[in-house]
Amino acid sequence: TxxxxxxxxxxxxxxxxxxxxxxxxxxxxxxxxxxxxxxxxxxxxxxxxxxxxxxxxxxxxxxxxxxxEKIEGIFDPIEAMKDDAPKIHDGSNVFYHYKLRKGNIKKGFEESYVIAENTYKTHMVDxxxxxxxxxxxxxxxxxxxxxxxxxxxxxxxxxxxxxxxxxxxxxxxxxxxxxxxxxxxxxxxxxxxxxxxxxxxxxxxxxxxxxxxxxxxxHCKRHPITMKYRTGADKNGKLLALEAEIIGDSGAYASWATNVLRKSGVHATGPYYIPNVKIDAYAVYTNNPFTGAMRGFGATQVSVAYEQQMDILAEKLGIDSIDMRIKNIFKKGSETATGQILTEGVPIEECLEKVVNAMTYYPVREGAN
Structure with a gap:
């Protein structure tokens, strides 16, 4: 200087x-x-x-x-999770792991008539x-x-x-x-x-x-998240099991990643009752721009995954995708994956029905259950 x-x-x-x-x-x-x-x-x-x-x-x-002095960088969060990956800070690049367990995940998939298994990715947003x-x-x-x-x-x-x-x-x-x-x-x-x-x-x-x-x-960005989802349902369309691995790219600094990835894990099942759940959400350091708070705080990204899973399962079963959702959607008295009982303020089915009725381009649901 x-x-x-x-x-x-x-x-x-x-x-x-x-x-x-x-x-x-x-x-x-x-x-x-x-x-x-x-x-x-x-x-x-x-x-x-x-x-x-x-x-x-x-x-x-x-x-x-x-x-x-040039040093090796790491820009893929999945690669950054490996033991031999370049370290952004002292210690592991994986600095947060949220676990959610409910029911018997193995039994849930064994009893499933159809299973959808896919990987979804969201991108960084300013x-x-x-x-x-x-x-x-x-x-x-x-x-x-x-x-x-x-x-x-x-x-x-x-x-x-x-x-x-x-x-x-x-x-x-x-x-x-x-x-x-x-x-x-x-x-x-x-x-x-x-x-x-x-x-x-x-x-x-x-x-x-x-x-x-x-x-x-x-300033920070929205977390890009990789989501590996496996979802099972019976032949009538009732959800039985959901397993997800959620990997959030925190970039070079933690910011609010612990809160964001925790919320991703909590909301990974969406507004649906699922008796058997296994969720693992990780926050990972990379050399990318750091990520932090942005509208939705992790709940936004996972909706990309769980809603597409619902469409795929409905297609496999030949069930109308709206009916598939209504069969599983939270109602008053439902239990979430974290064990919370929803005692009030759960008008999701009514909201969904009104949206569908207002959609002039939605196809006639002939033969839908």
Missing amino acids: SEAEKIDGVVKIFTSKDVASNCHGVVFKDQEVFTSKKVKRIGDPIALVIAEDEKICSLALQKIKVNY HAFLQPEAGVSFIDENGRLAVITATQYPHYDREEIAHTLKIPEESIRVINANVGGAFGGREDITLQIHLALAAHTLKRPVKIVYSREESFYA
């Missing part, structure tokens, strides 16, 4: 050596404020240039030289909110460090700032601006700590606004 620091108008360039505690993360402290030794994904922050204007910042960034990450930080009239930004978790942000700067939480104010679009994409730290560090160190106001490209690099 020495050449960049000589440029007139550059106030300071921050790197990992300027951070009191160089780690953060909403569940696990596995992210660095600035990369110290190892880049784990495209988008890892290495340096922050504070200058008098944007043009000087851009010029200084061009003068910063980084020497990289939230693509209209306004990029932006914020202002300053020392307020009471001597407290203030950070104004759009965030979904101002209380967590304050904890993270206090932890990394090693200053008391009560000396920090996080003021939530109009959030606008977020959809889960503003639940992790992006520029909050950088803003706070600069204002706290320099004792002057600091403003950061990400470009659209920087925004894409900085």
Whole structure:
């Protein structure tokens, strides 16, 4: 950074050596404020240039030289689960395993008249909110460090700032601006700590606004999930067994993966009663962009699998796919795979019937049971 620091108008360039505690993360402290030794994904922050204007910042960034040593990466979560795969962090790349067991899965498949077995994959998705990450930080009239930004978790942000700067939480104010679009994409730290560090160190106001490209690099994505499903039913279309292996690509950092993959496992059976269930859901580190919160929180992805399984089973049995669903759908008093008894607010059958009746393009269900 020495050449960049000589440029007139550059106030300071921050790197990992300027951070009191160089780690953060909403569940696990596995992210660095600035990369110290190892880049784990495209988008890892290495340096922050504070200058008098944007043009000087851009010029200084061009003068910063980084020497990289190429190391082997891993981008397939299934390959990353192997013992000999390159490790993203210390220890196994598999950092979370959710297990769900109900009934006798072996007996359930033995009694099944038809079985559908398939693998489904969903892809990574960006939230693509209209306004990029932006914020202002300053020392307020009471001597407290203030950070104004759009965030979904101002209380967590304050904890993270206090932890990394090693200053008391009560000396920090996080003021939530109009959030606008977020959809889960503003639940992790992006520029909050950088803003706070600069204002706290320099004792002057600091403003950061990400470009659209920087925004894409900085925030999390929806988890791509690979789902291996095996579902069995009797000759009348009643579901008897479901076994699923769900593998979530967490990218380089954990973020909310433990919650997301747990919810994928909990919702893996969909809105259907199934007496015999075996679910294994895994969160896996790779060198891909990190994934985190996004609308649905893991329940969205598994619907791709369990609903296609229902269509396939209905086709195998020659049963109308809507009738197949109604035979198995949750009703008041139903028991979920986790053992919860649904005592109220279960109007799914009524909703499905009304949707079907309103569908002008749905074929006439002649001969349907």
